Amino acid sequence: MSPLFIFLSIAVYFILLFLVAYTVEKESPWTIRLVRSPLIYSLSLAVYCTSWTYYGSVGKAASSGLSFLAIYLGPTIMICLWWIVLRRMVIIKDKYRITSIADFISARYKKSQGLAALVTLMALIGSMPYIALQFEAVKSTFILLIKADASENTWIMDHFGPIIVLTMTFFTVMFGARKLDPTERHRGMMTAIALESVIKLLAFSACGIFATYYLFHGHSEDVLHSLFANPATAAVLRIGDGENGYITWSTFMILGMSAILFLPRQFHVAVVENSSVQNILPAMWQFPLYMLLINIFVVPIALYGISSGIPIDLADTYVLRIPVTHGKTWLALFVFLGGFSAATSMIIIASMTMSTMLVNHLLLPLFNVLRPLAFMRRYLLGWRWIGILFILSVGYWFQIELGQSYALVNMGLISFAAVLQFAPAAIGAIFWSAGSKLGALSGLSSGFFVWFYTLMLPAFLKSGLMSSSLLENGPWGIRFLRPEHLFGLDALPALSHTVFWSLLFNIGAFVLISLLFGQNEEERNIAHDFRSISLRKKNVPQEHSEDDSIDIDQKKEALLSVLNDYFPPEKSMEVINTKLIEMSLHARKGISIIDFSEFHRGIEIVLAGSIGAAMAHRALNRENVFAREEKNRLSKAYAEILSRLNVSPQELAEKIDFYREREQLLTTHGQELEQRIREKEQEIEARTQVEKALKEAEYQYRSIFNNALEGIFQASADGKILTANPAMATILGYSTPAALIKEVVDIRTHFKTGSARRDRLFRRLIVGKNVENFEIQVVNASGKVLWLNINARPSLDAQGRLKLVEGIAEDITKRKEAEEKLNLYHDKLEETVQLRTAEVLENQAFLQEVLEGILAAVIVVDQDTQGVLDCNSIAEKLLGYDKATLTRDKNALLKTNILQKANDGQVLDRELIVERQNGELIPVLRNILFVTYKGLSAQAIILFDIAERKALERQVNMSQKLQSIGQLASGIAHEINTPIQYIGSNISFLSESFNQLFETNNLYKALMERAKSGEDISKDMEEVARHTEALDLEFLMEEIPHAVNESLSGINQVSSIIKAMKQFAHPEQENLTQVDINKTLEQTVTISKNEWKYVADLQLDLDRTNPEIAGYPGPLNQVFLILVINAAHAIGEQNEKSNQKGQIIIRTRSNASDVTVSISDTGCGIPETIIEKIFDPFFTTKAVGKGTGQGLSIAYSIITEKHRGTIEVESIVGKGTTFTIRLPVKP
């Protein structure tokens, strides 16, 4: 288990204790009742069961058998005497404001400070190792619990002890020493201790039940047999071996009997914290029962531990080890918290009470002796806090230093033996009047010395702190004085040996010295007071003497100076004034010596509550508040009283005792009667309050009855109205309820006759059934039919016959009429709804038919999720996916490419290429409608299959193109013909020229041949000269290159025309390509030249910085050609009127996103009436056969649909027309 987790559990546990203590300290009525309850007192006594009980009992049982039980049987036996012993102690405590065992003993023996200091010292020495034992138990069980996780949170492990010390110091200070309380009672702390007692009992029992279950898990007879067969387990079921076993048993019993009352913490819980002697009786059986319960499972746990193989050396941890071994983590944690409770409750109470003793009986006397430190007395509370921290720290230091040593493990019994030394003096205090201070001091000293010498010292020696030779040889080698065999007594075990000798010395010294030296007067008085205390009453009514010789103000000053040494001045003043008021002396200036004596005594008792009886006595005596002369007067006053009574002091005391007892009994009885009177008064007061409340309620109900809007009635079985309110009378048409009661003989006659509901109503009432919200028609006194809503309760007699009917009637006529109207409206509404529903269904059917019949795919898509909500069968066919796939698989729709994309902008109608499931691409026209579909924002995507239209368009385009080509053909032919003609002429010229040149060359060759052969070449030379002259060589040299160049130019011209034609006639490309608009325009101008050159001049004004656009070159050529030809035709028409050549200007401009082309002409223009129709298909103004009306329509389609551009026209009739085309660089 994780250390952090355990630590947190402890923290939560402490918080719980804090909360409990804090809640109880708030003093609400129920917490006061709780704290005063005997059960809390009994459970707080269980602080006796420390971790030494919780873990050690099992260890003791495993190692020494049943002897441990004597530790609890002893207290049980002693408790039988509590009604005698403890009751006296509690009464003495209340009278003397006793705060501790030291205070108690010292108070009896002449308020001896030395005795108190000795008892405190003994208690401190005896208790400190016992506190250490508790720390050791907490620490060792903590380590056992975290063994598996020991590596984790080493910080917590290292600081576990100091954290626990500080937390417990804080808790003890908060709830045990937060303020100086003369009663020294701590309700919060006691309740927390009681809660801890419950937890440790439950935790131990849980472990016991667990161990018992596993022990007898099988055949019980076999188990018992094996237990007896095993010597180790058999030893558990024995008190002891031989005589020593029984001696030890009896010793334990004696120790338990004394420890239950004289351990400082037990004395504190049993005596100081006792709020009422009445709590003692229930505690006398409840606390022994607690001890019995917590011991029931000790033996089974020990037996199971041994039989399961856990070494007996580890028996002290069997309680925790058993659940840990079985892996029962939560049980182990619970058991740990139980042990933690046992340890902490002891530590808290012990530290608190020991701190009080330490401060009151050791420190304060020290401050009194050392006068420079006298001012420290005022810091009483602070010293107690320091005392608590000191005791806890020393206890923790003991645990670190001694650890598991012999001394510590035996310290429980050693402490008990120390405490036993208080018994003779304490018991003698209340039962033996002859016991003296000197005797008590001697007895305690000698007993304590013997205890230390015979038990404590050997324990330390065995722990290895000192040489153990003293044990074997005795001091100075005197074996007769060996600590464990004092005076040669070898027969007893060590503990019994100590108990025997220490008690012998203690009692012997106490009795002998007391008898030898006797008591003084003061001692005798106190002894008698203690002896007869239970017969006395605390607050005897005062009768004040008329004597007023004592100046009260002067005495107040003297007492204040004493109290100011220990309290703040205002607190001191409060103490004195409170006491004066209690004694009814506050209004007097002077008082008698006897009154002052009582006042002085009262102040001493209050002071004793804070600093102890001995210290308070000494403090007041120190200041000589009583002057010698006043003491003499007091003695005389008492002597006079005695002489007047004519009795001896002893007789007087006895008489006083008797009368005081009678008075106490009468006072008690009177108090009980007063209490009963108070209870009766409270009862009467409560009854008065109830009656008043009843009257108020009656008035309210009467008011409701009279003012209610509903009719309230009571009718007899025969229908006679017995009671009715005004509303009932009004409903039935009577002026007053009295008139109704008088005139209506039988209310049943008012119910509309012949009604099945009426019969049902009567039947229900007759059989005693209630009627709820029963609506029925009645006829009122004026004959008007009313609707009433009736709630009625029948009352039957002993024979089960209807006796009375009580009820409420509400006039609901208006509501009924409204309901009837509402029903009518409802029927009409129903009819309308049915009609509308039929229409809607019809419309739905119609829409469904339309959807299925429009031959368009309709897909409804969720606008947010883009998932398909619905689609028609056409969509399934078009996309190739069935409806289920489309609605289920979002990727299917994405794949089809039909969804609106971010770059689609606001364009909702668009041609798209859709990919079908089989990968086939088909053109569609997409139209998007934004609709609400079943409450969702949706898009209705409508897809038209335009594959056929596209094919048709292509055919039309082609035919139009062919038509254009046809129109251009003659012109193009003419354009080609002209260069061909001059190319032909030039070639003819070149042919002739070259023939002549070849002839001349042949003449030169023949001349050369003759010259080589030596023939006469003169004739030939003449012939050559003549021929050359005829040839006109200079002309040829000049014209031939010219003819060649001209021919080449012609060829280029033809070539460009053909190239343009080829580009024009090129089949339409499917994909976008980069298009140079300027080049396209130049090609268009080239092939159309013959169309415009006779009618117009054409000017190209091209922006050479134009970017290439993404487009289709063929269709763009077609558009430009259409526009240029149209321009030429328009100019041609205009020329007929003006006989002037027109002008065509083609201009390009561009920016980053667009290229703009404008084609202007000076033609006839377009009339405004038809300008809007020019892009319509088949619209033409040309004569039949000259135009099809398709040109501009196709141009419009190409620009706007294919290139997402715009085409606009501006025209003035008779002036010309300009077409402006804007083409986006990226459509």
Add this chain to the structure above:
Amino acid sequence: MILEGRSIALIIFAASLLFFNWPLVSIADGGLGIILYLFFFWAIAIAGLRHNCRREKKIQENGNEGDDR
């Protein structure tokens, strides 16, 4: 009447001293018998104390204070 209550307490005290000490405890010593013996008489003592407590309480409630202290 309180004297009677006190007497009962004294009787339980004396009986417990007797039953829980040698030699009576030695009779059943050594086995389950001693466990049963001790717890039985322990429970009896508690029952006696409880009875005494209720009795005393009843007497006090009835206001019968006729004791002879």
